Amino acid sequence: MKKLLYSLVSTLLVFGIAFAQEMPADAAPTEEQVLRVPCDNTRNEVTFDFAVSVYQRYACVSDLFQDTLIDLDKDFNVIPASAESWSVSEDGLTWTFKLKPGLMWSDGTPLTAYDYEATYRFSAMPDTAWDFTWFYSFIGPGGIKNWDKVVAGELPPEELGVVAVDDLTLEVTTEGPFPPLPGVMKFAFVLQKAALEAHGPYYNNDPATSVSAGPFMLESFDPGNKIVLVKNPNYTGYRPARLERIEGIYMAPATFFAAFEAGEVDRVPYEYLTPADFTIIENDPELSANYFRHFGDFRTDYLLFDTMNPPFDNLDVRKAFAMALDRDAIVKNVYGEIKAMPAHSMLMPGYPASDTEGELAEYQAFNCEKANEHLAAAGYPGGEGFPALEMWLRGEGPAMAAVYQASAASIAQCLNIDIQVSNKDGKVYTDAMNAKELQFGAVSYGMDFLDPSNLLGIWVSSGRHAWVNEEFDNLVAEASALVGDDEKRTQMFKDAERILVDDVGGVFIAHRWQGDLFKPYVLGDSFRVPDSNGISGVHWGNDNFWGDVYIGQK
Amino acid sequence: MTRYILGRILSLVFVLFAVSVIVFSVMHAVPGGPFDATDGKLPPAAMENIMRKYGLDKPVWQQYLNYMGNALRFDFGIPYQQPHTTVAALIRKTWGVTVQVGIMTLIVAFGIGIAAGMFAAYNQNSWVDNLVTFTTTLGFTVPNFVVAMWFILFFAVARQWLPMGGWGSSQCLIGSFFCTDWILPVIAYSLAPMAVVARYTRASIVDVKRADYIRTARAKGVSERKVMSKHVFRNAQIPMVTALGTEIPNLITGSIFIESIFRINGLGKFFVTSTLNRDYPMIMATFLLIALLWGITYLLTDIAYTVIDPRVRLGGRKEA
Numbered sequence: 001m002k003k004l005l006y007s008l009v010s011t012l013l014v015f016g017i018a019f020a021q022e023m024p025a026d027a028a029p030t031e032e033q034v035l036r037v038p039c040d041n042t043r044n045e046v047t048f049d050f051a052v053s054v055y056q057r058y059a060c061v062s063d064l065f066q067d068t069l070i071d072l073d074k075d076f077n078v079i080p081a082s083a084e085s086w087s088v089s090e091d092g093l094t095w096t097f098k099l100k101p102g103l104m105w106s107d108g109t110p111l112t113a114y115d116y117e118a119t120y121r122f123s124a125m126p127d128t129a130w131d132f133t134w135f136y137s138f139i140g141p142g143g144i145k146n147w148d149k150v151v152a153g154e155l156p157p158e159e160l161g162v163v164a165v166d167d168l169t170l171e172v173t174t175e176g177p178f179p180p181l182p183g184v185m186k187f188a189f190v191l192q193k194a195a196l197e198a199h200g201p202y203y204n205n206d207p208a209t210s211v212s213a214g215p216f217m218l219e220s221f222d223p224g225n226k227i228v229l230v231k232n233p234n235y236t237g238y239r240p241a242r243l244e245r246i247e248g249i250y251m252a253p254a255t256f257f258a259a260f261e262a263g264e265v266d267r268v269p270y271e272y273l274t275p276a277d278f279t280i281i282e283n284d285p286e287l288s289a290n291y292f293r294h295f296g297d298f299r300t301d302y303l304l305f306d307t308m309n310p311p312f313d314n315l316d317v318r319k320a321f322a323m324a325l326d327r328d329a330i331v332k333n334v335y336g337e338i339k340a341m342p343a344h345s346m347l348m349p350g351y352p353a354s355d356t357e358g359e360l361a362e363y364q365a366f367n368c369e370k371a372n373e374h375l376a377a378a379g380y381p382g383g384e385g386f387p388a389l390e391m392w393l394r395g396e397g398p399a400m401a402a403v404y405q406a407s408a409a410s411i412a413q414c415l416n417i418d419i420q421v422s423n424k425d426g427k428v429y430t431d432a433m434n435a436k437e438l439q440f441g442a443v444s445y446g447m448d449f450l451d452p453s454n455l456l457g458i459w460v461s462s463g464r465h466a467w468v469n470e471e472f473d474n475l476v477a478e479a480s481a482l483v484g485d486d487e488k489r490t491q492m493f494k495d496a497e498r499i500l501v502d503d504v505g506g507v508f509i510a511h512r513w514q515g516d517l518f519k520p521y522v523l524g525d526s527f528r529v530p531d532s533n534g535i536s537g538v539h540w541g542n543d544n545f546w547g548d549v550y551i552g553q554k
Numbered sequence: 555m556t557r558y559i560l561g562r563i564l565s566l567v568f569v570l571f572a573v574s575v576i577v578f579s580v581m582h583a584v585p586g587g588p589f590d591a592t593d594g595k596l597p598p599a600a601m602e603n604i605m606r607k608y609g610l611d612k613p614v615w616q617q618y619l620n621y622m623g624n625a626l627r628f629d630f631g632i633p634y635q636q637p638h639t640t641v642a643a644l645i646r647k648t649w650g651v652t653v654q655v656g657i658m659t660l661i662v663a664f665g666i667g668i669a670a671g672m673f674a675a676y677n678q679n680s681w682v683d684n685l686v687t688f689t690t691t692l693g694f695t696v697p698n699f700v701v702a703m704w705f706i707l708f709f710a711v712a713r714q715w716l717p718m719g720g721w722g723s724s725q726c727l728i729g730s731f732f733c734t735d736w737i738l739p740v741i742a743y744s745l746a747p748m749a750v751v752a753r754y755t756r757a758s759i760v761d762v763k764r765a766d767y768i769r770t771a772r773a774k775g776v777s778e779r780k781v782m783s784k785h786v787f788r789n790a791q792i793p794m795v796t797a798l799g800t801e802i803p804n805l806i807t808g809s810i811f812i813e814s815i816f817r818i819n820g821l822g823k824f825f826v827t828s829t830l831n832r833d834y835p836m837i838m839a840t841f842l843l844i845a846l847l848w849g850i851t852y853l854l855t856d857i858a859y860t861v862i863d864p865r866v867r868l869g870g871r872k873e874a
Contacts, residue, residue, distance in 0.1 A: 041814055041817070041819075041823065042814065042823070042827065044635050044827060044830075044831045045635075046635065046636060046637055046638070126599060126600065126603040127603055127607060129589070129600045129601070129603045129604030129607065130600070131589075133597055133600050134597060137597060148597065148599075151597055151599055151600050152597065152598075152599030152600075153599060153603070202637070202638035205638050206638075222819065223636060223819075224648070224819040224823075225723075225817070225819040226723070249720075249817070250817060250819065251719065251814075251817045252814040252815045252817070254703070254815065255703075255706060255718065255719070255815055255817075258703075258706050258707060258710065258711050258718060259718060261711045262706075262710045262711045262714060262718055263714075264717075264718065425585075425586060425830070426586075426830075427585065427586025427587065427590045427832060428585045428586050430586070430590050431585055431586055431590060434590075
């Protein structure tokens, strides 16, 4: 009887949404509503689901089999997704999320808070060894209660601070007060409890066992060859699809742009476009009109040091390096201005608490004369006696390797020192960085969630860098947990970032503009209409893109 | 002969054992592990769990014995890159496509290579010979991924005459007997072996043509056609078989560049991705497969010598 009632409600909702989701007048016929996207056949990918693996997802079409609890709009405001509302207890520790009634899986069963509970328990279980477990430890006070103990196997998953109170109510308890918690629920993806128990975590890899609560569902899957998703007819969420079908076609990254030009795919993400491709795009009015630049994940490229040992334990040496880097020239001549802006700090302008006024620029501005003064003050006048350095790269592709080569050349030339660049295997580099044994290297980082505690949190002394500043640590920890005074919180993060650039925890090279090249017939307000900053494009976290995008008349 | 073959098979077993020990030791000695995260590291407890789950918490010698014990029962483990399947299933699925590409490439490379080599040899020092020499040098020296990109840019992007890849996913004729997306990868892949075969063939024929027994045959009045087909070509086959023997394992284990660029979901890429991802079970399986194929191919090549040239005797038997 209960199932019958759910089916009735869901059928009504489906018809209601189908009625509401009228296609725009310029849309192509239904049978042409097919978006073809390239998938990188060199990536190591194992799952469609965030809750199974974050870094090994089928990236080209991931996260379409469920909605997260919240979404972000184009201006990065938190908006409802699966959760229609949320509230926090007086002590700031327990968040209650109310799910929208009527949400359902493609097999006709209801989506409930118990699915979210089962998902979190699965991700935290020691046997899962989820590659994103670090995240809920990393966010400190925002960490889910008992997360670390469950991951370590010291407590059973039932003790985790994610509890389904009833079908539509999910409670999330954190270790400490953490105001940005709703934004973190952008990562509250869900697996179906029944499928997880019956078929294991990879149930979505097989169309026979796959089940979706998102706008699309799996029709066929040939790993390394092709993924075909079709519109989920039972979808009752907030972003019903206009597309009928998405085809993910595996190909070599070097051929993405060629496939786009040959008309075999409709979209190419920026990271697969070479400088030569960008030259073609910039000189072609139609291509340039359909390239949409955006913040992406607010990624910053930077140089890091081992500040515990010579020569980088000397602040003057670090300052010399920071001022010897000609960022403007590198952005103009190596990245290309369509792909990056010079960086003088960690937070890209536009990110919360970022230095939009440019007040931090003076600390790491290019000034070769001053850089040499600092190097002389450190005991290496004119670079004399300075040890030869090897700058490590993390298995970078040609485009980014060229950026870091240019950075090394800029510093070496200005300071008259010897820097050799060595592009290491990714795993070798990561091992050395995590062990804090990396003397000098280049790397990038993009946000995990939209709060300064994220991008500044990676610089605290327990993070991945061999740089320690107690004042910085205290400011970040205090600001992260501060509730009720946004202005003060923002100022504390700004103060912390000032310490980071002044004490030269890293040398910041550039903030990357990301973007996508679309065919002119791929339409949708979610990426073609600019946000309040005048930036159009597929904004990070704005998953409504997949409900909005459609194929226009060709 | 039978004794010789059995002896070679036995020695192949020892080769496989040696390869397995060397590969297993080296892959574990290389820094970095299969579950090192790119951003942020796994908490120690989670890392311990995953190492235990895959048996990586045990001493390397014990891991080796476990692996080989399972491998003898044809259980090559779970590939870390695709944990929802098995190594054996993954190789079965992808190697079929790779072998298909390899066989087509062999046919094209040897068909055209032998014809071009013969043509050049029979017209030695003519413009035909120079053209073949120039073309084969080009085919041999230009890497196949460069040729592949040229083909894509010209035939798929600029002219749009042919699809740029997909292997069997585009227009097929006569059922699935011939698909248009086979053309570019097979030609791009066959250029280098074609060049090798053409040069071997030319050199062998030119060499045999100067031999005393050919002069004798001509002096005895044997027709030129018979001299060429019965004496020259037959005796020139031994170097060609040597070339074939080295090309077969190369071609049927795939090329990461050709497969990747032309969207062929074959085994080739796993030789590289397995190493980069420290996918130990897949590394072992692919290396053992290569060693096995090389061993078998060399054995078959040696047997082929005896068929082509009765003077070749295997097994160390002394002539009376």
